[in-house]
Amino acid sequence: MTHTSNFAAKIRDIYSIESISSGNSVLHRLHPGAKITATAFFLAVVVSFGRYDFSRPVPLLSYPVLAAALGGVPYALLLRRFSLALPFCLLAGTANLYFDRAAAFTLGGVAVSFGILSLFSILLRAFLCVMAVLILAAATPFTHLTAQLERMRVPSVLITLFEVTYRYLGTLIDEASSMYTAYSLRCGGESRVKMRDMGSFAGQLLLRSFDRAERVYAAMKCRGYRSCRVRQERVPFAAADYAYMFLVCGSALLFRLTDVTSAVGRLAARLP
Amino acid sequence: MTLAVRSLSVVYPDGTEAVKTLSFELGRGESVALIGANGAGKTSLLLALAGVLPFSGTAEAEGIPLGAKPPVGASHRVGMVFQNPDDQLFMPTIFRDVVFGPRNMGLGDEESARRAEETLRELNIAHLRDRSPLKLSGGEKRIASIAAVLAMTPSFLLFDEPTAFLDPRARRGLIGIMKRLGQAKLIATHDFTFALETCERAILLKDGEMFAVGEPEALFFDRAVMEGCGVEEIRR
Numbered sequence: 001m002t003h004t005s006n007f008a009a010k011i012r013d014i015y016s017i018e019s020i021s022s023g024n025s026v027l028h029r030l031h032p033g034a035k036i037t038a039t040a041f042f043l044a045v046v047v048s049f050g051r052y053d054f055s056r057p058v059p060l061l062s063y064p065v066l067a068a069a070l071g072g073v074p075y076a077l078l079l080r081r082f083s084l085a086l087p088f089c090l091l092a093g094t095a096n097l098y099f100d101r102a103a104a105f106t107l108g109g110v111a112v113s114f115g116i117l118s119l120f121s122i123l124l125r126a127f128l129c130v131m132a133v134l135i136l137a138a139a140t141p142f143t144h145l146t147a148q149l150e151r152m153r154v155p156s157v158l159i160t161l162f163e164v165t166y167r168y169l170g171t172l173i174d175e176a177s178s179m180y181t182a183y184s185l186r187c188g189g190e191s192r193v194k195m196r197d198m199g200s201f202a203g204q205l206l207l208r209s210f211d212r213a214e215r216v217y218a219a220m221k222c223r224g225y226r227s228c229r230v231r232q233e234r235v236p237f238a239a240a241d242y243a244y245m246f247l248v249c250g251s252a253l254l255f256r257l258t259d260v261t262s263a264v265g266r267l268a269a270r271l272p
Numbered sequence: 273m274t275l276a277v278r279s280l281s282v283v284y285p286d287g288t289e290a291v292k293t294l295s296f297e298l299g300r301g302e303s304v305a306l307i308g309a310n311g312a313g314k315t316s317l318l319l320a321l322a323g324v325l326p327f328s329g330t331a332e333a334e335g336i337p338l339g340a341k342p343p344v345g346a347s348h349r350v351g352m353v354f355q356n357p358d359d360q361l362f363m364p365t366i367f368r369d370v371v372f373g374p375r376n377m378g379l380g381d382e383e384s385a386r387r388a389e390e391t392l393r394e395l396n397i398a399h400l401r402d403r404s405p406l407k408l409s410g411g412e413k414r415i416a417s418i419a420a421v422l423a424m425t426p427s428f429l430l431f432d433e434p435t436a437f438l439d440p441r442a443r444r445g446l447i448g449i450m451k452r453l454g455q456a457k458l459i460a461t462h463d464f465t466f467a468l469e470t471c472e473r474a475i476l477l478k479d480g481e482m483f484a485v486g487e488p489e490a491l492f493f494d495r496a497v498m499e500g501c502g503v504e505e506i507r508r
Contacts, residue, residue: 015364015404022368143375167362174358215359218324222352223424224376 015170016077017138026240027071027139032148034241038248039136045252046128052104052117055261057124063248064131071139078138082130089126093119142166151234168213175208274300274428274456275321279329282316282480290316292480293329298428298456305467305488306460308477309502314460315355317477318430321458322352334427348377351426351455355433357413361405366416367392369405373424384423391423395449411442415449428456435463464492464506476501 021028027035042063049057068075100115137145146159179201183193193201254260275298282291291313298304306314320327321338331338333349354360363369367388374384392398397415405413414434421429434450435443443466450457450470461467467474468488476484476491476498483501484491491497498505 019364170362212359215354215356216362218319218322219352219354219360220362220372221324222322222350222354223373223420224348225372226376 017081017134018142020073020077020138021141023072023139025070025072025139027067027135029240030139030244031235031237031241032140032144033152034237034245035136035140036145036148036152038245039132041245041249042132042252043129045256046125046132048256049121049125051121052114054117054121054124056259057121057128057255059255059260060128060252063252064128064135067135067139067248068131071135073135073138078131078134081134082127085126085130086123089123090119093122096122164213164217167216168209171212171216172205172209175212176205179205179208274298274302275331275333275458277321277329277331280317280320280327280331281329282313282320282325282327284316290480291320291327294477294480294482295329296475296482296485298458301454301456302473303450303457303459303471305471305474306458306477307462307464307467307474307491307501307503308460308483311479312477312502313480314477315432316480318352318432318458318460322350322430324352348373348424349427350430351421351424351428352430353414353418353421353432353434355436357410357417357437358405360417360420361413364404365402366397366405366408366419367401369416370420370423373420377424387423387425388419391419395419395422409442410437411439411445414438414442414446418449422453426455428458429453431457431459431461433461433463434459435461435466462503464488468492476503478502 042060046057046060064078067073068078096118097113097115100118101113103111104114104117105112140148142163146163149159149162150156180193183197183201277297278295279293280291280295281289281293283289294313294317296304306317308314316325319325321331323339327339336349338350361369363372367385370388370391371384374387375381379387389398389401392401395415395418397412397419400408400412400416405416408416414437431450434446438446443463447466447469450459457470459467459471471488474486474488474491475482478501484497492506495505
């Protein structure tokens with residue numbers, strides 16, 4: 001595979017989630033408002049767990065598993081996307097291994113520190129959050145998502161920022177791809193940008209991306225884009241939407257208020 | 273009259289006067305070529321008419337004033353096809369790109385989709401519906417970007433270098449499409465033979481000012497006029 005086609009594949013990968021958002025599964029057919037509310041509630045529940053809560057959020061894994069199945073979202077795609085966030089989570093979590101070295105408990109004679117607990121807690125909660133957001137994006141067309149956010153009174157400047165950032169990602173990679181091709185052709189097929197050229201490469205990329213972004217924005221304006229002024233027709237919630245919200249929010253709340261994992265553990269311990 | 277432009281001037285923030293008090297009219301269904309050397313003000317004029325650049329003077333489409341803030345419902349009267357289709361096609365699939373304009377017009381999902389499907393069929397690119405713009409040829413991208421504009425049913429069309437990046441066959445296909453389009457068209461181009469085939473009139477620009485107006489056949493073969501305008505004449 002050439003470097004150029006590598007870049008092109010990356011661009012396609014960015015929008016792979018969006019390309020399945022116009023499907024027709026049960027999850028796709030639900031009202032965007034119901035999906036956004038359920039996701040927001042789920043995220044709030046996930047982040048509300050304590051820093052050492054590792055086992056208690058485990059039952060919440062049922063949400064991404066079931067929702068992805070309902071929406072026909074490939075697990076491999078979700079995991080591949082999570083792998084992009086993984087280094088950042090690890091970076092945040094590994095610091096705790098050093099700073100939080102007090103033993104929390106011993107497991108098979110090995111002391112498990114609070115730092116290890118918090119590392120796993122961060123990883124699990126990040127996984128849950130990323131999955132929930134990806135499933136929302138994969139099951140709701142982008143325009144429906146932004147229109148619903150506007151109806152929910154989210155400040156339009158935030159929505160515009162969200163829209164434009166998302167659209168410009170492809171533009172940025174496209175520009176980088178062209179520049180990189182031109183660079184490598186004059187560098188005897190070098191596979192990397194040399195450190196001494198990195199400054200001017202990055203600077204030029206920034207300037208070119210600004211310029212290209214201006215042209216893309218002009219083209220969008222020519223086709224009636226005026227940030228979030230377009231009001232799509234309001235579709236009322238159906239019974240299925242209420243049921244979905246109730247199910248997701250209710251079960252998330254249940255898992256937050258009760259320690260299901262410990263209860264299951266105790267139950268298992270009593271088994272002969 | 274579809275388009276009436278009176279004393280239109282475009283000045284960039286750095287003081288560069290790209291277009292100077294230009295006045296002209298475009299009749300219903302008329303195609304007019306905008307000719308001039310690089311930097312003559314062709315693109316600036318198109319961008320001003322499309323509402324992207326601010327201008328002084330007046331421009332009206334079917335009696336409705338154009339500008340950066342056109343009245344409600346007037347913005348889609350003007351459709352602009354950009355020089356580089358990559359600047360215009362930014363959605364993951366062609367269908368979603370074509371639907372983008374109608375949705376911005378406030379049309380519902382069903383109506384927007386119906387219009388998009390219809391436009392793709394009219395331009396014979398229905399088979400590209402679910403393709404990514406990244407995977408299309410230059411000619412396909414060009415037609416897809418025209419579809420993206422036509423789906424908004426504009427009264428008149430602006431084309432910036434429509435034959436740029438096209439091979440002879442794709443160019444031939446584009447000429448066929450241009451001839452079929454019933455809207456009035458203002459076409460900025462360096463491709464004189466393309467203009468000869470598609471336009472009834474030509475406006476020659478020089479340094480942002482109108483240098484000459486007339487039939488393409490009369491202007492393009494006139495060495496004095498073309499050299500005066502800063503472009504090369506074509507040989508018979």
